[in-house]
Amino acid sequence: xxxxxxxKENKTAVSKETLGKLIDRRVLGALEVxxxxxxxxxxxxxxxxxxxxxxxxxxxxxQVRQLYRYLNDPLxxxxxxxxxxxxxxxxxLSKLAETAFATCTLxxxxxxxxxxxxxxxxxxxxxxxxxxxxxxxxxxxxxxxxAAIAKGENPDFFRDFYLEQVKGLEEEVQDKLGSSKAHIxxxxxxxxxxxxxxxxxxxxxxQAILFNVVGESWTLSMFETANYAVFLGDIPKAKRIAExxxxxxxxxxxxxxxxxxxxxxxxxxxxEAPKWLGHxxxxxxxxxxxxxxEYVQKGRLHFNRGRNGEPITYHDSCNLGRKGGLYEEPRRxxxxxxxxxxxxxxxxxxxxxxxxxSGLVAVPEWTDIRLQAGKLKADQIRRTGAKIVITSCDNxxxxxxxxxxxxxxxxxxxxxxxxxxKALS
Amino acid sequence: MSVFExxxxxxxxxxxxxxxxxxxxxxxxxxxxPFRTDIAxxxxxxxxxxxxxxxxxxxxxxxxxxxxxxxxxxxxxxxHLTIFLGLALLVASPWLAQILTQVRLSVAVIxxxxxxxxxxxxxxxxxxxxxxxxxxxxxxxxxxxxxxxxALGGLTAAVAELLPVFWIISGITMTYVPFSKLRHFVYxxxxxxxxxxxxxxxxxxx
Numbered sequence: 282x283x284x285x286x287x288x289k290e291n292k293t294a295v296s297k298e299t300l301g302k303l304i305d306r307r308v309l310g311a312l313e314v315x316x317x318x319x320x321x322x323x324x325x326x327x328x329x330x331x332x333x334x335x336x337x338x339x340x341x342x343x344q345v346r347q348l349y350r351y352l353n354d355p356l357x358x359x360x361x362x363x364x365x366x367x368x369x370x371x372x373x374l375s376k377l378a379e380t381a382f383a384t385c386t387l388x389x390x391x392x393x394x395x396x397x398x399x400x401x402x403x404x405x406x407x408x409x410x411x412x413x414x415x416x417x418x419x420x421x422x423x424x425x426x427x428a429a430i431a432k433g434e435n436p437d438f439f440r441d442f443y444l445e446q447v448k449g450l451e452e453e454v455q456d457k458l459g460s461s462k463a464h465i466x467x468x469x470x471x472x473x474x475x476x477x478x479x480x481x482x483x484x485x486x487x488q489a490i491l492f493n494v495v496g497e498s499w500t501l502s503m504f505e506t507a508n509y510a511v512f513l514g515d516i517p518k519a520k521r522i523a524e525x526x527x528x529x530x531x532x533x534x535x536x537x538x539x540x541x542x543x544x545x546x547x548x549x550x551x552x553e554a555p556k557w558l559g560h561x562x563x564x565x566x567x568x569x570x571x572x573x574x575e576y577v578q579k580g581r582l583h584f585n586r587g588r589n590g591e592p593i594t595y596h597d598s599c600n601l602g603r604k605g606g607l608y609e610e611p612r613r614x615x616x617x618x619x620x621x622x623x624x625x626x627x628x629x630x631x632x633x634x635x636x637x638x639s640g641l642v643a644v645p646e647w648t649d650i651r652l653q654a655g656k657l658k659a660d661q662i663r664r665t666g667a668k669i670v671i672t673s674c675d676n677x678x679x680x681x682x683x684x685x686x687x688x689x690x691x692x693x694x695x696x697x698x699x700x701x702x703k704a705l706s
Numbered sequence: 707m708s709v710f711e712x713x714x715x716x717x718x719x720x721x722x723x724x725x726x727x728x729x730x731x732x733x734x735x736x737x738x739x740p741f742r743t744d745i746a747x748x749x750x751x752x753x754x755x756x757x758x759x760x761x762x763x764x765x766x767x768x769x770x771x772x773x774x775x776x777x778x779x780x781x782x783x784x785x786h787l788t789i790f791l792g793l794a795l796l797v798a799s800p801w802l803a804q805i806l807t808q809v810r811l812s813v814a815v816i817x818x819x820x821x822x823x824x825x826x827x828x829x830x831x832x833x834x835x836x837x838x839x840x841x842x843x844x845x846x847x848x849x850x851x852x853x854x855x856x857a858l859g860g861l862t863a864a865v866a867e868l869l870p871v872f873w874i875i876s877g878i879t880m881t882y883v884p885f886s887k888l889r890h891f892v893y894x895x896x897x898x899x900x901x902x903x904x905x906x907x908x909x910x911x912x
Contacts (some may be wrong), residue, residue, distance in 0.1 A: 305740040307904070310896030316887060317845060318782060319830075319837045320775045334836040343840055356844070356885050364886075365842040394771035396782065397894055398759065398901035552908065555746040562746070606749045606909035630910060631770065 292415070296369040297352045299414040303407045303514075304349075311400040312349050315339060321401070324394035326633045327384055330656040336384060338391040338401040344377050345408045369415075378412035381405045382419055382512075383647045386638035386654075388599035393630060410514030418513050419644045425509040426518050433525035436503055443467075443503060450482055454489045457702075463493040468533065469500035475535040476569070477502040477526055477546070479675050484541040487698035488569060494705065495581045499539075502529060506546030507675075511553070512640030520557040523550060530564055537565035539572055542696045544600035544638065544674030551605065568601065570673055573701060574610040577617045585706040589619035593700070594667035596625065596658070596681060597632035598674035600639075611673055611697055618704035625661040633657050635672075637680035652687050655680055659688040669693050671700055714870030714877075718796070721877030728884020732892055743900070748907045755906010759898040763911070778830055781823045788820025789852060792859040796876050802866050810863045817860030824853025848888045851879040 304312070317339050322328055327336035334340055343365070350357030350366035357366030367373055387402040395401075412418050432439055444467060451465040465485065466472065476492070476499050478484040485501065492499045504525045510518035530538050540547045551566045576582045595615055601607045608629045615622050625632070636655030641647055658681070662670055670692050672678050681694045707715070743752075766772035772779040795813055798805065827849050831837045854875050862872040883889055905911050 305742045306736060306896055307742065307900040309736055309739050310893045310900055313893035314890050314897040316890055317837060317840055318778060319834055320771045320778055320782075322771075322836065323774050324771055334839055337836050340836065340840060363842065363847075364844045365840075392901065394769050396764065396769075396772075396779065397890075398763070398897050400897070400901070552744050552746050556742060556744065560745070566746070603910065604908070608910075627770070 292369040292371070292374065293352070295414060296348060296374075296411060299411050300349065300352060300407070303410050307400065308403050308407055311342070311404050312346055314397045315342060315346070315395075315399045316397075317343070318396070321391040321395045321399070324391040326386075326388070326390070326636055326657045327654045329633075330636070330654050335380070338395075338399075341380050341385050341408075342399070342401045342404045344373075344380050345404050345411075348373070348377070348411075374412060374415045374417050377408050378415075378417035381408035381412055382422075382644070383641065383650055386599065386634045386636065386641055388634035388638055389603045390599070390631070390634065393603075406514050408514075409512070410516070413513045413515050418515075419640070421644050422509050422513050422640050425507075425643065426513060426515065426522065429505075429507065429509065429522045429525075430518060432504065433521065436525075440503065447485070447501065450485050450489070453482075453486055454493065457486075457490055458493060460493075463489070465489045466500045467503065470533050471535075472500040472533065473498040473536045474539050474572075475500055475502055475526070475530045475533060475537070476539045476541070477504065477506040477550075478541045479507055479543055479546070480505050481675070483696065483699065484543075484675070487696070487702045488541065490702050490705075491573070491576070491582070491698065495576055500533060500535070502526060504529065506540050506543045506550070508546060508549045509640065509643070511545050511549050512643075516557055519549065519553070523554040523557065526550065527554065527558075527562065535564060537567060538562075539567050539569055541569050542673035542675070542698060544598035544676055547607070548600050548604040568605070568607055568610070568673075570601070570607055570610045570614065570697060573614050573697060577614050582701065583706050584618045584701075584704040586618060586620045586704060588704045589669075589700060590621065591668040592621045592623055592666055593619045593669045593671060594623050594625055594662060594665040595628075596635060596662075596670055596672040596677055597629060598638075598672060598677050599632070599634050601673055602632060603630060607673075611671070614697055614701060615671060618701050623665045623667055625665055633661065635677045635680045635684070637676055638674075642676045642679050648683075651680060652683060655684045656688070659684045659690060662690055662692060663688075667692065669695055669700075671695055671697055673697055708870075711870045714873035717877035718873035718880075719877070721880035725880035725883045729889065729892055732884060732889060736893070736896060743903050744907045748909070750906050750909030750911065752903045752907040755904070755911050756899055756902030758906065758911045759902030763898075763901065781826050781830070785820060785823040785827065785852075788817055788823065788856055792817055792820065792856050795859050795863060796872070799862070799869060799872065802862070802869060814860045814863035817856050817863060821853050821857035821860060824849060824856055827853070844886050848882070848886050851875070851882055852888070855879045
């Protein structure tokens with residue numbers, strides 16, 4: 282009996298402490314302002330693909346609000362049933378974890394559709410933090426975050442292997458450019474740009490080709506831009522992962538960090554890292570999309586658009602778009618290098634998520650859920666008649682590749698950088 | 707002033723005091739929570755974002771949801787506008803007899819329309835399975851009290867003898883505000899300001 286009571290009190294204490302740390306004015310507003318009018322319902326791609334109450338934004342947020350009311354609302358403690366307040370239990374925290382991690386991609390679309398602008402994604406971010414603090418987060422995401430931290434703690438352990446891999450990629454770049462002068466510099470002090478890739482060669486080779494073509498002063502980061510702790514809502518870990526790159530940039534005295542085509546990596550470094558650190562970063566942070574756009578605008582690259590003659594559409598990553606503000610840069614680049622660009626409807630700020638954002642794609646158990654949630658995107662792609670889908674986020678790229686197979690779209694998925702390289706004249 | 711009128715006035719004033727004190731406490735508590743917003747160099751303008759949030763950002767034509775739920779959206783707008791009128795009537799109510807009959811009757815009609823939109827709120831909440839499942843007793847109590855406030859406000863504007871009843875209902879409703887979802891109007895400003903600050907700063911609303 283005592284053990285049960287102690288466990289319950291412990292859960293309540295952990296939840297209260299975690300919530301207390303996470304609720305700022307932005308989250309408080311989102312928690313309190315919702316009147317459960319239901320107008321946001323169809324804004325969610327999960328609901329549109331499978332109309333269940335559990336997939337409505339207000340249902341998801343309500344899972345956190347029940348706990349919030351129990352812990353913070355006088356009426357929630359006095360008359361919990363009156364306001365639907367609930368104490369944290371193993372069952373409720375487990376349900377909260379599943380709701381936050383498996384049925385919401387934190388895409389922020391519902392915020393724009395809500396008459397009050399309720400930020401359900403921010404509430405779900407809090408839910409993820411709560412679930413992580415309670416040990417209910419998906420193991421895969423926790424392991425990926427821990428692996429990134431381990432790499433930051435022991436970079437020398439990985440250095441030789443990494444440099445050897447980069448050497449191989451450099452030969453590939455030299456072959457493609459037909460020049461032995463092309464390089465992929467690593468650890469070059471005083472370079473203008475520290476370019477931060479992902480783990481795949483497709484986020485290093487095309488960009489290295491373009492940097493070499495324009496004669497950019499750049500160096501490749503030792504680390505990848507992926508920050509899985511962001512998906513966990515684990516700010517201390519997210520900060521440690523970001524600090525690896527920030528310290529590298531400071532050590533190399535670069536002028537700016539350029540993030541590869543990565544959905545969450547860009548807003549994490551551009552917008553969130555300064556908040557985690559408590560001060561602005563001492564250098565500029567840009568996405569490779571902004572850099573490529575600048576090259577196009579300044580005429581530093583020359584193209585043959587005919588090489589990209591097939592119908593092309595662009596999928597807005599929610600992280601780059603609604604959280605990052607990058608809408609026009611990718612479109613300007615695509616129009617410069619391709620002759621048949623077609624928009625999906627809706628697009629830009631109203632674009633639908635691919636169904637796999639914010640870590641969903643990394644958890645194999647949720648494959649069915651994300652493929653179902655991606656139906657809307659698959660239908661959008663099909664309506665454009667495009668043969669190539671461009672996206673600037675690796676999660677989206679993987680998901681759209683799977684949607685292609687699952688829904689028989691008969692498309693190719695590629696990135697802006699690859700598209701630009703293909704058009705080089 | 708009759709005893710009943712006196713009683714009504716005391717209830718209304720007490721309700722107004724409790725409401726003001728309760729809301730002040732909520733605002734102070736909200737102001738004590740951390741203010742975390744972007745500190746990275748802006749891509750857009752936070753100030754323009756806030757302006758957008760309170761103007762075009764609320765326009766129904768920019769919202770797909772408003773097109774889908776146009777009945778609920780219009781109902782919501784009418785309901786809230788009539789609440790503001792009801793509050794204005796409450797403030798002016800001690801001088802009700804001095805207000806022109808035509809103005810009073812117009813106010814009465816508008817407030818009764820508001821009360822009908824309140825009833826429609828019940829219908830929508832009970833008809834939609836998702837809303838029915840997630841609605842709390844507080845949702846119904848808040849909607850019921852506000853609807854009653856509008857209905858009695860309308861009747862009082864037409865029949866001044868009902869003023870003490872309007873004051874009593876107003877007092878009860880105002881007392882309930884800080885403890886219920888009726889307090890959401892305070893947080894409306896926080897939600898819209900943050901929407902504007904974040905989305906504006908990041909250049910999303912250009």
